[in-house]
Amino acid sequence: MxxxxxxxxxxxxxxxxxxxxxxxxxxxxxxxxxxxxxxxxxxxxxxxxxxxxxxxxxxxxxxxxxxxxxxxxxxxxxxxxxxxxxxxxxxxxxxxxxxxxxxAIPNQPHEDVPEGADEHGNVEYSRHGEKPEEGGGKRLVGVNQPKEHYELGEALGQMDFEKAAKLSGSRFVVLDRQIARLNRAIGQFMLDTHVEEHGYTEVNPPLMVRDDAMFGTAQLPKFRDDQFRAGDDHWLIPTAEVPLTNLVRESILSEEELPRRFTALTPCFRAEAGSAGRDTRGMLRQHQFEKVELVSITAPEKSREEHERMLACAENVLKKLDLHYRVMTLCTGDMGFASQKTYDIEVWLPGQKTYREISSCSVCGDFQARRMNARYKTKDGKGPFFVHTLNGSGTAVGRALIAVMENYQNADGSISVPDALVPYMRGATRIEKAA
Missing domain, CATH: 1.10.287.40 (Serine-tRNA synthetase, tRNA binding domain)
Structure with a gap:
């Protein structure tokens, strides 16, 4: 705004x-x-x-x-x-x-954001690790043609899109047994990492919010068709960014309270109105999914530094999972409506033989704060001034599940469990076909 x-x-x-x-x-x-x-x-x-x-x-x-x-x-x-x-x-x-x-006007991009019309104008910022070699290294040994996650899940008998379609239609999935547990393990692992190692405050927010909250984070009015309405007065949250950022709406904080860092693991709901025909197979683009969200509220002079910190926090969970990824700086034509600058983390998927977004970390300046009337006063009592807001995925649970399944698949169709997740899997180190 x-x-x-x-x-x-x-x-x-x-x-x-x-x-x-x-x-x-x-x-x-x-x-x-x-x-x-x-x-x-x-x-x-x-x-x-x-x-x-x-x-x-x-x-x-x-x-x-x-x-x-x-x-x-x-x-x-x-x-x-x-x-x-x-x-x-x-x-x-x-x-x-x-x-x-x-x-209805998008945020102003920072001067160092690359110019471009679409994703082809994005610029690589950094990368971690290497693509697992077919038939070599500690991964994909003997796997000549890596399978996509839905092929693996369906063959293991623990991922069912047909049952989900009978219940809810397209873009839903039913997970069960060990894959369901792996999905839960990933979310809990990420949440614990952000709380215990990165200092975020865990929040369990409402999953339904009012119009004002959606307007505050700029989902409304422009992206109304991408949301799910819940009755006359509420919307299902498309991401926990909405309730977490709005925790400071219509308030005046003291500078000593900043930065505020929140995290939450929640279901998210998106209509995907603009994605007809895209990623219709598998779990990549669903109407309902889980995500660990990161939100920071800072003083203006600290927001750029906080952006780099948030990116590092999101990267850390992927490093712990030992997944290869790259970080892209989004160009002016590809970044979000409320963003001044955005980093996307793209994880390598051997089954698709491509990188796919697993996290997006954005600094929004005072764009959302003006819509929410979220302000602060300096230590010497000056102000109030608008805070700066940031948000990021830390990360998308379903896409992390996809990445683990495809990167840790074995020649016999089983899936190895990353070391970081073994404690969350009751010691299980492998997921095999259901008996």
Whole structure:
């Protein structure tokens, strides 16, 4: 969300940021709307000031027993009073129109974000490990053609998409026995790592939120079709970013309280309205999935540093799972609506022979804070100023399950359990076909 005053004072920079995102300049039209808003406010204020002045003049006229003048002034007051609702409606309409326009504009990208139209403009930032070699090393020994996760899961008899379709339709899955336990183990392992090693505060948030919360993190109004409505008053959360970030909405924190770091393991729900025909096989893109979310609330001067820290936290869980991945800096045309800068972590999937996103870590500046009215005061009492917000996946549980299954598959179709997950699997080191 933007401050129209900032746009008025920085119109050229504002339009330049939009151009980098592939959008047309908007400062002129927005400032024209703001002029209309200011004129409407001025008219309403002038009318109210005139009514106040007339009231005093009526008192003087009555005191002077000038009944004719008093009646004339009363008639003018009545006319102003009658015109009041129309002036208020004009002001309200002008304010709402400007607010709606501002709410639909994406965040400004940082200057160091690479320019590009789509994912082809993303730039590799770093990578960890190497792709497992077919027939060599400690992984995929004897596996000449690595299978995809759904082939492995269905062959093991512990991953069923047909049963899920009977229950709920497409883009759902039923996991059972050891694969269900592996899925749970991954989530618990990630949550424990972020709480015990990275210092995040564990939160168990609501899974349904109101319109204001969805607006605060910018899922509404632009991405309404990608969400699941729950009755008239609530939405199912598309990610725990929504409730975690909104924990500081409409509040004024002290600088000593910052940074605030939250994490949660929750189900997530997405309509995937814009993904028709994409990733229809398997678990890569589902309507319901689990994710460990990371959210940070910081002072403005600390947000870039916090972004790198959050990325390192997300990377750490993949390093512990000994998975090969790369980190990509998203270009201006591929990063999210609320983001100033985003890193995507893409894990290597031998079955697909490609990298797939498993985590996305974004710094949003004060974009969400303005929508939530989340502020802080400095140690010396100055402010309040808007906080900066960050969010990231630490990581997506279902995609981590896919990565483990494909990277730890064996020639006989079984799946080895990563060392980090063995304690969460009651000591089991291998998942084999159900008896």
């Amino acid at each position: 933007y401050d129209i005053k900032w746009i008025r004072e920085n119109a050229e920079a504002f339009d330049r940021g939009l151009k980098r995102r592939g959008l047309e300049s908007l400062s002129s039209s927005l400032l024209a709307l703001d002029d209309t808003r200011r004129a409407a406010i001025a008219k309403a204020q002038a009318a109210q000031e005139r009514r106040n002045a007339l009231s005093k003049e009526i008192g003087k006229a009555m005191g002077a027993k000038d009944i004719a003048l008093a009646e004339k002034l009363k008639a003018e007051v009545a006319a102003l009073k009658e015109a009041g609702p129309a002036l208020e409606a004009e002001e309200k309409a002008a304010v709402e129109t400007l607010s709606e326009q501002l709410a």
